Amino acid sequence: MVCRYCEQEKKLIKAHIIPEAFFRRLREGTEPPLLVRQNEHARRSPIGVYDPDILCAECDAIFAPWDDYAQKLLSPELVTAQILTDCKQTFGWTIITYRYDLLKLFFISLLWRASVTRQPFYRRINLGPFEPMAKAMIAKADPGPFEEFGVVLARFDDEQLGLAMMDPHPTRLDEIKYCQVYLGRYIAYIKTDTRPPSDEFSVFTMKPDQPLCILARDLQRSKELPIMREVVTSSMQKKNTSA
Numbered sequence: 001m002v003c004r005y006c007e008q009e010k011k012l013i014k015a016h017i018i019p020e021a022f023f024r025r026l027r028e029g030t031e032p033p034l035l036v037r038q039n040e041h042a043r044r045s046p047i048g049v050y051d052p053d054i055l056c057a058e059c060d061a062i063f064a065p066w067d068d069y070a071q072k073l074l075s076p077e078l079v080t081a082q083i084l085t086d087c088k089q090t091f092g093w094t095i096i097t098y099r100y101d102l103l104k105l106f107f108i109s110l111l112w113r114a115s116v117t118r119q120p121f122y123r124r125i126n127l128g129p130f131e132p133m134a135k136a137m138i139a140k141a142d143p144g145p146f147e148e149f150g151v152v153l154a155r156f157d158d159e160q161l162g163l164a165m166m167d168p169h170p171t172r173l174d175e176i177k178y179c180q181v182y183l184g185r186y187i188a189y190i191k192t193d194t195r196p197p198s199d200e201f202s203v204f205t206m207k208p209d210q211p212l213c214i215l216a217r218d219l220q221r222s223k224e225l226p227i228m229r230e231v232v233t234s235s236m237q238k239k240n241t242s243a
Helices: 020-024 057-073 100-116 130-140 224-242
Strands: 034-036 082-085 090-095 151-156 164-166 169-173 176-183 186-191 212-217
Touching: 020 057, 057 100, 100 130, 100 151, 100 176, 100 186, 164 176
Parallel strands: 034 164, 151 212
Antiparallel strands: 082 090, 090 212, 151 186, 169 176, 176 186
16 A cells, blocks of 8 residues: 555555544543534544555654644643633633644644545545645645644634534635634634635734634534534434434
């Protein structure tokens, strides 16, 4: 088998795209997390989605420091963050000090892996001409300027959220193309457009030497709520049927 990163014929391993740690957080008691794909039935997966056909062990190890840093920084509790609030409503959180290079490279590498895999969960991610650009930045360990693969982070403000991991997909923010990736309570919007981010979202885009801003999303008003409700209902019906 040929590794998609080094392009050499090697023994390949079971490589995760979204790190396993993000899936393990979603366990509901002894129940594995649910994977939700648009217009399809949800299914459970104990350790998330891996691909045995894209990476050798040596290349997978390149991503490990970025994966580890991201899953530790983006913890469910966000203990290192300051809350942005008017005492009535939470608007977001800020992390004053963090490693822009490690976190940005995590998102670039995640997007590249999601683009090269053939796993159905990631089928809606296709970087096209941006794929070699992402690979080159990974090879140089270069996070690039904030406009290239610019990342806007959000987080659901509902503490009970954690039933499912939804599949990543393309979206637009003020007509600029992004890929929307779910990481449990977190959502990453990763720009895949040659145009700069709009003025509104440029303010919230990750930047070197600046605090990390994480926007609050209200699950009750989000488009994800009907999907989550359907997942929970379906899961409960299956439990009752099997009881």
